[in-house]
Amino acid sequence: MSNEAGFEQLAAWIRQRKTTKVFGMTEQPVQLSQEMAQLHDSAVRRAIAAAGPAPFHFARNIEGIAEPWRVTALWWEACRGLAAELPSLCPDLKPGNKLPAILSACGASVLVHWLPATADEIADAAKREETNFEHLAAASAYVQNFLLLLTAAGLESYWASANLLDSPPVKSRLGIPAGRKLLGAIMVGYPLEGTSALERAGGGNHTKRSPAEAWSRELSQLR
Ligand SMILES: Cc1cc2nc3c(=O)[nH]c(=O)nc-3n(C[C@H](O)[C@H](O)[C@H](O)COP(=O)(O)O)c2cc1C
Known part of the structure; x- marks a missing residue:
């Protein structure tokens, strides 16, 4: 592929x-066949691995x-299990919280x-603080790589902050060390029969895009 075509x-x-949130029903979660899963x-x-060459400034060097x-x-089965356990893991889960519905429909999180x-x-x-700023920035670059690869693979995605999943009981249940900080739960939607009828929503800021001139500037020379 030429540079132009690649660009x-x-x-x-x-x-x-784009963000696509898919809401399932907790009492009737989406099921996947082994073949589809x-x-x-x-x-x-493949997308998790292919996103790996994201830039990072400081080697973190843990393990x-x-x-x-x-x-x-x-x-998917871990997502359904987590959706079912969320109320007991997070006693402050509000009745209107959409996380259980999303975990009931996604292909993976x-x-x-x-x-x-x-x-x-x-x-x-x-x-x-300076170092952590750069660790966080690098992890964000990883996420964007991953989202683009999911898009290229024809899968729907949604970057959810999902702060509830950063709570100690959830981390402990998932075997995630306490020192890690959740940057996002990337909810991945699989193209499955029966899910097209589910409620969907896009990202609230999707259309709030400005032309590059609005947020970029150029300097040809220092005067
Ligand atoms: C760091 C980060 C956290 C986000 N967390 C949430 C979230 O918790 N809930 C939500 O509805 N969208 C969340 N989003 C998705 C944004 O709403 C979405 O990216 C934005 O509306 C633009 O839409 P687009 O992704 O379709 O371009 C998050 C995005 C980022 C970058």
């Missing part, structure tokens, strides 16, 4: 990526791993955590 293709994926899980697994992010893929440096590791608070 246009990537720009097209960036334009096509395997097919689409494998696409998600010999440089990347400042960690990824936990919850496949991919949790991306970033790894803040602790005061034991970097005693100087200003230096620690």
Whole structure:
């Protein structure tokens, strides 16, 4: 592919990526056949790996791993299990909270955590804040790579803050170490029969896009 064609293709994926929230019914969650689950899980697994070459400034070096992010893929049955357990894991779950409905419909939920440096590791608070800012920025670059790859794979996605999933009881249930901070739960929608009838919503800011001139400027020379 020429540079021009590659550029246009990537720009097209960036334009096509959009938030799609799919709401299922907790009392009647979406079921997946083994065949469908395997097919689409494998696409998600490929996207998780292909997103890996995101930039990062500081090697985090936990357990010999440089990347400042960690990824936990919850496949559909784990999502349904979590939806069912959320009320007991999170007693402050509000009745209108949509997370159980979303976990009842998604094909997978991919949790991306970033790894803040602790005061034991970097005693100087200003230096620690500066470093953590960059760890978080790097993990965000990973997420955007991942979202674009999901788009290219024909899968729906939704970056949810899902703060409830950052609570100690949920982390403990999912085997996630306390020091990790949830950056997002990427809810992945699989193209499945029967899900097209489910309620869907887009991202509230999707159309609030300004031309590049509104948020960028150029300097040719310093005067
Ligand atoms: C860091 C981050 C956290 C987000 N968390 C939520 C969320 O908790 N709930 C939600 O409805 N959308 C969430 N979104 C998705 C945004 O609403 C969505 O990206 C925005 O409306 C633009 O729509 P688009 O993704 O379709 O372009 C989040 C996006 C980002 C970048």
